[in-house]
Amino acid sequence: MKQPISHKSTLGYFRWAFVITAVGLMLGALLGWQSTGTISGMATIFFICTVLAVLEISLSFDNAIVNANKLKEMTPAWQHRFLTWGIIIAVFGMRIVFPLAIVAIAARIGPIDAIILAARQPAEYARIMNEAHLPIAAFGGTFLLMVGLSYFFDPEKDVHWIVSVEKLMSRGATVKGIEIAFVLALILTFASLIEGQESTTFVYSAIYGLLTFLVVEVIGALLDASQKAMAEAARGGLGAFIYLEVLDASFSFDGVIGAFALTQNLFIIAIGLGIGAMYVRSMTIMLVENGTLTHYRYLEHGAFYAILILAIIMYVQTLFHIPEVVTGLGGAALIGVSLWSSIRHNKRKEARAKAQAKAQAEVHSPARERLEA
Structure with missing residues (x-):
C-alpha cells in the first residue's frame, strides 16, 4: 500500500515523545526523592x-524499521490501531506486565505478590529475572532469527545489499524449510555448549520460539486471507498486528533484562524503557509517512542484519554476558552503514541520470542546429 509523503517536520513527529520524556523524567525524579x-x-x-x-532507543532502531516495513502494507485503520493500542501494549505490557509475569511464574506466586515483591524486595525480584534470562534469550533469539532469515530467504527478493551473500540466500529459498533447518542446527549447536539441565531448558525454549513464529505466520495468513476475501481493503490487518506485537516482545526481552544491570527497581525500568518506546513509535511513523524505506533502498537490509546479529547475541548470552552497549551500538552501526550505502547508491543513480541527459542533449543539439539553419 503506497503511503502519502508527509510534509511534517522531523521535530513534529517527536512531539509526543518529548512530552512523555518530560513527564517520565519528572516521575523518575519524584520517585527518587520519595525513595531516598x-x-x-x-x-x-x-x-x-x-x-x-x-x-531502549539504541536497541530498537531496527525495530522501528521493521515495524515501518510491515506497517506500509497495512490499511490506515490498522496502522492507527497499532500506533495507539500497540504502543500501550508495548509500554505497559512488555515493560511492566511481562517482567511481573516472568517472576510470578518462576517464583510460583500470584501477580499481586509479584508486584509486592518488586516494590519491597527489588534485589530478589532482579535475581529471579536474571535466572530466567536463559529461556527468555533462547525464545526471543529464535523468534528473531526466523524473522531475519525469512527476509533474506525469499525467492522473490531482487534488491540485494551484500550481493554475494543475499543472492545465495535468495536462491536457497527455493529449498522448502531451509531457514527452519538452519535455526534447528543452530539450536542444537548452542545446546551442546550448555551444560546440565540448562541445555534442555534452552532447547525447549528455543523450540517454543520457533513454534510461536510459525503459529503467528499461520494465524496472520489465515486472518488476512479471510479479511481479504471479505474486502480487499482489509489486507494486512489483524494478522499483521499480532505479528508486530510478538516481534516487539522479542525485541524487548534484551532491553528489559539488561535494564537490571542499572537498577533493580521495576518502576524505574518501566519509566526509562517506556520513554524509549515512545521514540521508537515516533521513528516508525516518520519512516512510514515519509517513505524513507523506499528512498533508502538498503535501510531495510541493515535492519534485518541487525536483527540477525541481535538474535545471535541473545544465544551467546546464554554462555556469557555481552554488555548491552555492544548490542545497541552494533545494531545502530549496521543501520548507519546501510544508510550510507543507500545514499551512495542514490548519488550514483543521479549521476548516471545526469550523464544520460547530457549525452542525449549533445546528440540532439546538432539536429537542432541543422533545423535552425
Whole structure:
C-alpha cells in the first residue's frame, strides 16, 4: 500500500515523545526523592531513567524499521490501531506486565505478590529475572532469527545489499524449510555448549520460539486471507498486528533484562524503557509517512542484519554476558552503514541520470542546429 509523503517536520513527529520524556523524567525524579529523600538520590534515578531511555532507543532502531516495513502494507485503520493500542501494549505490557509475569511464574506466586515483591524486595525480584534470562534469550533469539532469515530467504527478493551473500540466500529459498533447518542446527549447536539441565531448558525454549513464529505466520495468513476475501481493503490487518506485537516482545526481552544491570527497581525500568518506546513509535511513523524505506533502498537490509546479529547475541548470552552497549551500538552501526550505502547508491543513480541527459542533449543539439539553419 503506497503511503502519502508527509510534509511534517522531523521535530513534529517527536512531539509526543518529548512530552512523555518530560513527564517520565519528572516521575523518575519524584520517585527518587520519595525513595531516598536526597537531591543526589533524585539526580541518580533521573540519570538512570535517561540512560535506560537511550538504551531502549539504541536497541530498537531496527525495530522501528521493521515495524515501518510491515506497517506500509497495512490499511490506515490498522496502522492507527497499532500506533495507539500497540504502543500501550508495548509500554505497559512488555515493560511492566511481562517482567511481573516472568517472576510470578518462576517464583510460583500470584501477580499481586509479584508486584509486592518488586516494590519491597527489588534485589530478589532482579535475581529471579536474571535466572530466567536463559529461556527468555533462547525464545526471543529464535523468534528473531526466523524473522531475519525469512527476509533474506525469499525467492522473490531482487534488491540485494551484500550481493554475494543475499543472492545465495535468495536462491536457497527455493529449498522448502531451509531457514527452519538452519535455526534447528543452530539450536542444537548452542545446546551442546550448555551444560546440565540448562541445555534442555534452552532447547525447549528455543523450540517454543520457533513454534510461536510459525503459529503467528499461520494465524496472520489465515486472518488476512479471510479479511481479504471479505474486502480487499482489509489486507494486512489483524494478522499483521499480532505479528508486530510478538516481534516487539522479542525485541524487548534484551532491553528489559539488561535494564537490571542499572537498577533493580521495576518502576524505574518501566519509566526509562517506556520513554524509549515512545521514540521508537515516533521513528516508525516518520519512516512510514515519509517513505524513507523506499528512498533508502538498503535501510531495510541493515535492519534485518541487525536483527540477525541481535538474535545471535541473545544465544551467546546464554554462555556469557555481552554488555548491552555492544548490542545497541552494533545494531545502530549496521543501520548507519546501510544508510550510507543507500545514499551512495542514490548519488550514483543521479549521476548516471545526469550523464544520460547530457549525452542525449549533445546528440540532439546538432539536429537542432541543422533545423535552425
